[in-house]
Amino acid sequence: MGSTGARIAIDAMGGDYAPDEIVAGALRAREELGVEVLLVGDPQEIESKLPPKTNLRQVEIVPAEEMITMDEEPLSGIRRKPKASINVAMDLVKNQQADAVVSAGHSGAAMAAALLRLGRLRGIDRPAIGAMFPTMVAGKPVLILDVGANVDCRPKFLEQFAVMGSIYSQYVLGIPEPKVGLLNIGEEDTKGNDAAVRANQLLRENPQISFIGNAEGRDVLSGHFDVIVCDGFVGNVLLKFAEAVGEVMLQIIREELPQGLHGQIGTAILKPNLKRIKQRMDHAEHGGALLLGVDGICIISHGSSQAPSIFNAIRMAKEAVDNRVLHRIQSQYQSIQQESG
Structure with missing residues (x-):
């Protein structure tokens, strides 16, 4: 090297x-x-x-x-x-x-x-693709996984996604105790299909993570969660929908700004704000998704x-390397296997 x-x-x-x-x-x-x-x-x-x-x-x-x-x-x-x-x-x-x-x-x-x-x-058992989503809390994205690697997931896979996502959030994103949620159709532990109920139980019983319960669709961008797990079918739909919503919102903002001289003056005044809005909503700012x-x-x-997105993807790769994400995930699972053995 x-x-x-x-x-x-x-x-x-x-x-x-x-x-x-x-x-x-x-x-x-x-x-x-x-x-x-x-x-x-x-x-x-x-x-x-x-x-x-x-x-x-x-x-x-x-x-x-x-x-x-x-x-x-x-x-x-x-x-x-x-x-x-x-x-x-x-x-x-x-x-x-x-x-x-x-x-x-x-x-x-x-x-x-x-x-x-x-x-x-x-x-x-299965790798997961983790993507960063913006939230209503400035500077606090949420990690969603899986967003496309596994169309169908067993409860055990979701538990593994939660552990890997927590490690990444803790050591790369600097979140001391990442709050984990399970994407579901209701807050109650008994909500959802059989796989969701069993996954909820596994997550609650896992001492390696801080599981705070189910996350409904409206909670995804709330900032209340640091990591949200789901199967890759739902996650990929969510990812594509979020990208589209971001583009629609930026387009609406552009269309609703006043036209003519007043519009030019207003746009000039708001330019720093508009740039920050784009940074928070644009998927290119995060660079890519990590295959964990x-x-x-x-x-x-x-x-x-x-180019900007590729630059950010390389930055994300560098941060994962510098923070020894692979070693930390491997060490965590070795300790889990030793405890269970």
Whole structure:
């Protein structure tokens, strides 16, 4: 490993704006965060997107012959294309040549590659994708998981998501005792289907987390919870809905501002406020979602990610590496297994 900080492998060919925006975000992260970035993909394409007079000896490009397209079935795609950029990036982490992977490409392929190349952490049955949502409390996001990795979940999986989410919130987000909730259709412990009732019981009995009860849909953005767990089907619907609501709200604000000279003056006065509103609501500000439960740090970014979002995704990866999230999750589960054994 390098001595200048975290080494982050970037899937330079993944995403709607690859490789242009991916390379731009990676170079910014290299300059501002002090990380080493390994740009994985077609060397000629990547080099063509570098700024003029870039010293190629300071930019590490890792060749990859292929890429997984968005219309490919994830598992068959990564098996059929072993030299695809996402596979090569995962291999860098597996072989300890990089500390983390960031990809804005096919999210299903990224998850499949992580599972096949890196494997699950011991004690974890299913990995989960965790995404940060804004809340009504400024500066206090809520971590929702799973938002797409597992369509169906057993109660035990939800319990594991809660433990992993709590560890991430505590050590990366700096929340001393993260408050955990279970997404459900009512506050009472007996609400929901059989799986929800059993999950509620497991969460209440787990001493490793601070479970404060069920969270209804209206509670998700309230700021009362730090971590909310649900299955990936519901979580993904929630994620896409929240993104749409954010875009609608910003559009409404733009349309409702006065027109003409008064509008220009008002907009100029409100510009700092509008910028802060956008920062709180825009998914690009968080950079991506963390794939928790695999034996490596993986950040899955939005397919439409541009340079600022890629920069934030790399920052998120660096924070997970610096705070030894993998080690902490593994240690927690080893202690749980020892206690239960």
